[in-house]
Every structure is written in structure tokens, then in C-alpha cells.
Amino acid sequence: MNSVIIRPATADDVPAVIRIATEHDLGGKSPERVRAEGFLVSAYPAALYLRLLKHLSVATVDGEVAAFTLTFPSDEVPPEVTDGERIVSVIGNSPYFLIKQVGVAIKQQKTGLARAMYQKHLAGLQVPAFAPIVLAPANRNIVSIAFHEKMGFRQVETLKDAQGQDVSGLWCKQPVPA
Numbered sequence: 118m119n120s121v122i123i124r125p126a127t128a129d130d131v132p133a134v135i136r137i138a139t140e141h142d143l144g145g146k147s148p149e150r151v152r153a154e155g156f157l158v159s160a161y162p163a164a165l166y167l168r169l170l171k172h173l174s175v176a177t178v179d180g181e182v183a184a185f186t187l188t189f190p191s192d193e194v195p196p197e198v199t200d201g202e203r204i205v206s207v208i209g210n211s212p213y214f215l216i217k218q219v220g221v222a223i224k225q226q227k228t229g230l231a232r233a234m235y236q237k238h239l240a241g242l243q244v245p246a247f248a249p250i251v252l253a254p255a256n257r258n259i260v261s262i263a264f265h266e267k268m269g270f271r272q273v274e275t276l277k278d279a280q281g282q283d284v285s286g287l288w289c290k291q292p293v294p295a
């Protein structure tokens with residue numbers, strides 16, 4: 118039986134996080150794979166993951182890093198992460214939790230890893246959780262939308278470009294009363 122552990126990342130996990138993020142680089146995927154696997158556009162270089170280490174979590178399967186999340190409470194969102202202003206446009210200056218990145222190794226997708234990581238992050242959370250999802254017509258992240266809606270997130274905002282085309286959306290999950 119596979120043993121899954123979800124824990125804060127260490128510096129030693131960063132190369133594996135980058136491997137997973139690179140598997141989901143949009144440039145490396147055919148449209149068919151984008152539709153089946155989803156994608157990440159905001160993967161960071163190692164130095165930035167190391168600087169943000171306390172916000173990085175991993176799920177290991179039999180000791181191997183198979184998934185990661187990068188998350189922030191609203192008062193710790195760094196300047197590199199620009200979703201804060203959009204979230205304020207939705208909820209004002211209330212506290213929130215941002216799930217900036219989630220990635221699961223391709224061979225471990227659809228085995229419940231992202232669900233398990235989200236359940237851990239969301240358990241007991243007293244503030245709304247937000248996740249930005251790319252919606253550009255050519256690259257709508259339908260896998261991420263399906264996953265987040267399965268987890269109880271609902272779309273609350275749409276960012277459009279100058280031509281009125283959707284660029285990205287914010288999905289939100291309200292805290293579940295205890």
C-alpha cells in the first residue's frame with residue numbers, strides 16, 4: 118500500500134517541486150495534454166521557492182515528492198504574487214488564504230493527492246480561500262476548474278484583457294462552519 122505524507126517542504130524538496138512544475142509547463146504540452154493534465158504558468162525558479170519555503174508544502178508517496186502547493190495567508194503574500202489586489206476587489210480588506218500554486222506529478226494525477234493537500238490546508242480555516250485559474254481562450258485550465266469545483270470552490274471574479282477576452286478567474290471557497 119502507498120504511504121502518503123503531507124508536510125512542509127524543506128530545501129531538499131525544491132528540485133522535485135521544480136520537476137513537477139516543469140512537467141506542467143504550458144510550452145511542453147500539446148492541446149490534448151493541456152486538456153487532460155492541466156498546466157502551470159506561474160512556476161518559479163529555485164531561488165524564489167527557497168525564499169518562499171515556509172509557504173511550500175509537499176505530498177510524498179512512499180518517500181518521493183509527488184505533489185506540491187504554494188500557499189499564503191493574506192498578510193504574508195509577497196510582492197511577486199500579484200493576486201492580492203484582485204482578491205481585495207472581491208472581499209475588501211478582509212483576511213483570506215491564497216492557494217497560488219498546486220501541482221501533481223503526471224503519473225500521480227487523479228489519485229487524490231491534491232484533494233488531500235487541499236483538505237489539510239482548508240481544515241479549520243476561518244477565512245475564504247482563493248485560487249487563480251488561467252482562462253485564456255487558447256489555454257483554459259479546465260482540469261483545474263473541474264478540480265476546484267469538486268473541492269467546493271466557485272468562480273467569483275474574471276480578469277479580462279483589453280479586447281474583453283477572459284484572461285484568468287478567481288475561484289473562492291468560503292469557510293465551512295465548525
Ligand SMILES: CC(C)(COP(=O)(O)OP(=O)(O)OC[C@H]1O[C@@H](n2cnc3c(N)ncnc32)[C@H](O)[C@@H]1OP(=O)(O)O)[C@@H](O)C(=O)NCCC(=O)NCCS
Nearest residue numbers: 155156220221226227228229230231232260261263264267
Ligand atoms: C489540478 C490538479 C492539481 C488536480 O490534482 P489531482 O491530484 O489529480 O486531483 P485529485 O485526484 O485530488 O482529484 C480530486 C477531484 O478533482 C477532480 N479532478 C481532478 N482531475 C480532474 C480532471 N482531469 N478532470 C475532471 N475532474 C478532475 C476529480 O473529480 C476528483 O474528484 P473524484 O475523486 O470525486 O472524482 C492536477 O491535475 C495538476 O497538478 N494539474 C497540473 C497543474 C495545474 O493545473 N494546477 C492548477 C493551476 S490553477
